[in-house]
Amino acid sequence: MDARSSAAGSGAVAAETFEADADPALMEHNGITRVTAYQYWVDGYRYTNLSDALAQAERRRRADASVR
Numbered sequence: 001m002d003a004r005s006s007a008a009g010s011g012a013v014a015a016e017t018f019e020a021d022a023d024p025a026l027m028e029h030n031g032i033t034r035v036t037a038y039q040y041w042v043d044g045y046r047y048t049n050l051s052d053a054l055a056q057a058e059r060r061r062r063a064d065a066s067v068r
Contacts, residue, residue, distance in 0.1 A: 022034065039046050040053035043060055047053040 026032075027034065037048060038050075039048060040050055041047075042053045042056045045056065047056070
């Protein structure tokens, strides 16, 4: 299952703020490593998998075409 959440959700902002304040010494002491993760935003949702984001974009394109 892909990880996605509403772009309007306040939890995402809080998590990003906390990550920026991470203490490198505390992380090292606890064996924690930070890694970069790409996110793909489509229609207000955040995807961690590019193929899921592309699938959503295609579903939207098809829905838009059927309305016309």
